[in-house]
Structure formats: C-alpha cells, structure tokens
Amino acid sequence: MLEALIFDVDGTLADTERDGHRPAFNAAFAEAGLAWRWDEALYGELLAVTGGKERMRFFCERHDPAFLRQADADLRIKALHEAKTRHYLKLLAAGGIPLQPGVARLLREAHGAGLRLAIATTTTPENVTALLPAELMALFEIVGAGDTVARKKPAPDIYSWVLQQLGLQASACLVFEDSANGLKASLGAGLPTVVTESEYTQDHDFSGALAVLSDLGEPGRPSAVRSGTMHGRALVDLDLLRIWHQEAINKS
Ligand code: XBP
Ligand code: MG
Numbered sequence: 001m002l003e004a005l006i007f008d009v010d011g012t013l014a015d016t017e018r019d020g021h022r023p024a025f026n027a028a029f030a031e032a033g034l035a036w037r038w039d040e041a042l043y044g045e046l047l048a049v050t051g052g053k054e055r056m057r058f059f060c061e062r063h064d065p066a067f068l069r070q071a072d073a074d075l076r077i078k079a080l081h082e083a084k085t086r087h088y089l090k091l092l093a094a095g096g097i098p099l100q101p102g103v104a105r106l107l108r109e110a111h112g113a114g115l116r117l118a119i120a121t122t123t124t125p126e127n128v129t130a131l132l133p134a135e136l137m138a139l140f141e142i143v144g145a146g147d148t149v150a151r152k153k154p155a156p157d158i159y160s161w162v163l164q165q166l167g168l169q170a171s172a173c174l175v176f177e178d179s180a181n182g183l184k185a186s187l188g189a190g191l192p193t194v195v196t197e198s199e200y201t202q203d204h205d206f207s208g209a210l211a212v213l214s215d216l217g218e219p220g221r222p223s224a225v226r227s228g229t230m231h232g233r234a235l236v237d238l239d240l241l242r243i244w245h246q247e248a249i250n251k252s
Pocket of ligand 1: 008009010011017021049050051052053120121122123124127146153179182
C-alpha cells in the first residue's frame with residue numbers, strides 16, 4: 001500500500017539551479033574577490049556533482065587547481081558556501097523562484113488523503129524552508145537535507161536515511177526526482193521513482209523511472225509525457241500515483 005511520498009528539492013519542487021543557486025554562487029565569488037564566474041553552460045557541466053561545497057571543489061580541480069593547493073582551501077570553500085547560501089536565501093526571500101506546476105496541488109491532496117510526506121535533498125536545509133511557503137513546509141514529516149549524510153546523491157544514503165526516519169520499506173513509498181544523479185540515488189535505495197524534468201536535465205538518462213514527465217500538471221495545463229504512460233490522465237493525482245505504485249510492486 002502506498003504510504004509515503006518522498007520529494008527531491010532542486011529541479012523537482014522548483015527549478016532553482018540556473019536562476020537561483022548559480023547567481024548565488026557568482027555573488028559569493030565576486031564578494032570574495034575571486035574571478036570565478038559560472039555561466040549557464042559551465043554550471044550545467046558542474047551540476048554533475050551534487051552539493052555546493054563538492055561542486056566548488058570539482059570546479060577547482062578542473063579550472064583552478066592552485067586554489068586547492070592552499071593550506072586553508074577547505075576553510076575557504078566552507079566560507080564561500082556559507083556566503084553563497086546567504087545570497088541564495090536573499091534571492092528566495094525576494095520571491096525569486098516559483099514552485100513547479102502541480103507541486104502544491106499534489107502535496108495538499110496527498111497530505112489530505114493521509115499520505116506521509118518527506119524530503120530527500122542534497123541542498124542545505126535552510127534552503128528548503130526558504131523555498132517553500134510555511135503552509136507547505138508544515139506538511140513534511142521528515143526533511144533529509146545537505147550534510148545529514150556524508151555521501152550525497154547519486155549515493156542512496158539520503159534516501160536510506162529518510163526511509164529509516166519514516167520507519168517504512170521502500171515498497172511503501174514513491175519518489176519524485178528531476179536528475180540522473182537523483183534517480184540513481186532513489187533507485188539505489190530500492191525506491192520506485194517518477195521523474196519530472198528540469199531545465200538542466202532534459203537530456204539525462206532516466207532508465208528505471210516509472211514515468212518521465214515535463215511536470216505534475218495542473219487543471220487545464222496537462223503534463224507532457226516523455227516516457228511511460230499516464231493511463232489517459234492529464235495530470236498526476238493520487239489515483240495515478242496508486243496505479244504507478246501498484247505497477248512497481250507487480251514488477252518487483
Ligand atoms: C541539488 C544540489 C544542491 C544544489 C545547491 O540538490 O545538488 O547541491 O545544487 O545547493 P537536490 P547547496 O536536487 O538533491 O535537491 O549549495 O546547498 O548544496
Ligand atoms: Mg534535484
């Protein structure tokens with residue numbers, strides 16, 4: 001029986017990377033007097049690595065190896081990440097990033113029907129509470145975020161941690177993700193997963209997903225199906241989730 005829904009954050013609840021995290025990183029670099037500038041194309045490459053601190057290190061390995069040879073490189077990366085988070089929170093507070101279609105609708109419907117809700121994300125915890133309106137944030141029972149686990153996505157650790165906190169088997173849950181790293185993580189934890197694509201992930205390999213959609217859809221604004229089937233429905237609702245979930249159980 002489907003008991004809980006687990007949501008990724010960046011790219012799934014909202015399309016936060018290109019116009020949110022990316023300018024926040026650049027603002028932190030400028031503030032620190034660094035000549036680093038992550039344009040849209042370079043950021044798309046750097047998204048291969050999840051976690052802001054890990055992503056900066058990945059950038060340095062390829063574009064500024066001298067930075068990592070400094071004795072205080074780790075401390076400087078940590079300070080840069082704190083500054084970036086400050087800029088990101090300011091950007092969110094200015095009402096920067098809307099939720100993806102269907103997210104608020106499905107969260108309310110699922111919670112109203114007694115399903116438990118959880119978050120499993122790589123991003124920093126305060127970025128989650130700043131992204132969601134308080135009414136929606138209150139619907140989540142468990143929030144697994146950032147450094148809660150040492151190994152970030154595509155490792156399954158954050159999803160295993162959320163399952164442990166929920167006290168549920170993977171077979172009682174359904175996951176929503178937007179990226180290949182996220183899908184690898186959720187499948188690695190044995191979790192059936194629906195993918196809604198985001199700006200940077202439309203060319204990703206989503207093998208193993210129950211379905212790949214443009215978004216969850218809204219009345220009068222149907223989802224576009226990239227792979228799988230919505231069984232004749234125009235948007236993702238609880239009935240469709242229960243059909244997908246049963247299909248996943250039958251396949252396993
Ligand atoms: C996306 C990430 C995060 C964000 C940046 O997380 O990989 O690192 O890009 O946020 P998810 P931080 O898709 O799992 O929600 O700088 O706080 O890491
Ligand atoms: Mg994501």
